[in-house]
Amino acid sequence: MNKHFPISLAFVCCLLFAIALYPPQAGGEEKALDGLRPSTLAGTWYPGTRDALARAVQGFLSEVEPTSLEGALKAVIVPHAGHRYSGRVAAHAYRLLKERQFVRVILVGPSHRVPFKGVSVNLQSGYETPLGVVPVDQQMGRDIVKAGPDFRWLKQAHAHEHSLEIQLPFLQTVLNNFRIIPILMGQQDYKTCLYLANTLVQVIGDTEDTLLLASSDLSHYHPYSQAGALDLEFIKHIRGLDPQGLAGDLISGKCEACGGGPVMTILLAAKAMGANHTVILNHANSGEVTGDHSSVVGYVSAALIKSSDTGPHPR
Secondary structure, three states, rough: OOOOOOOOOHHHHEEEEHHHHOOOOOOOHHHHHOHHHHOOOEEEOOOHHHHHHHHHHHHHOOOOOOOOOOOEEEEEEOOOOHHHHHHHHHHHHHHHHHHOOOOOEEEEEOOOOOOOOOOEEOOOOEEEEEEEEEEEHHHHHHHHHOOOOEEEEHHHHHHHOOHHHOHHHHHHHOOOOOOOEEEEEEEEHHHHHHHHHHHHHHHHHOOOOOOEEEOOOOEEEOOOHHHHHHHHHHHHHHOOOOHOOOOOOOOHHHOOOHHHHHHHHHHHHHHHHHOEEEEEEEEOOOOHHHHOOEEEEEEEEEEEEEEOHHHHHHH
């Protein structure tokens, strides 16, 4: 068997869909690679003006009832479709951050547009959205890049990638004075996931003010009932903090996700940082928004907690 994690059908569909709808734009490339990375999603994947975007994000968050979680929040798993489709699911994870304060968020997502080996960390100074600029923790980014030959800054991979930018308006709404480390995975095999997870744990150290975030959608373009079965299989491994089992089921096709590698990475890193409990906050699919159940995309939000309570927890 090929030692590299094969690109899933979900990832291929995600890649083709993104390229078809939002082809790379000529011009402005140098600006995108020098200093700030301008938004490429404003006005399409989420509202294009400050006021409209703020209202939309606050609207999603206002629909979520506060969730009481005992313990330290180590990581979240969130979807990355356009806000219209996955915003309600993502809001369940971001609502948790209103009661917590993190100074740094490490975002790990798949590269949909640009294939490459290894992992790319964006070292631009910040990401721009209609809500303002989110600064990048360039020093921690450089520390990750220096950790091994499979890590690099591949500028073009980040230029039009949506899986990380789509998270920023939510983060800007629920956190203050934070920085990000944007990471894209060109390879999603288990070895790469383990290597990246170990590197993140070493770089983060003992600090409690850094949040890990995995960006992934689940199954793509199956009928509603089939998608539900595939997604529940994926969710089972999140609930069980089981990255190895997830890797096996992704390879065999028992479940799908375009960001399976980022989820495995965050599961591995969070467990190494003491996470011993998962809360599945919400899961749904695009059919519940559009009404079209013939071909849907799955979404999940989850929280990984370090808890001293060994008793039963809500799932």
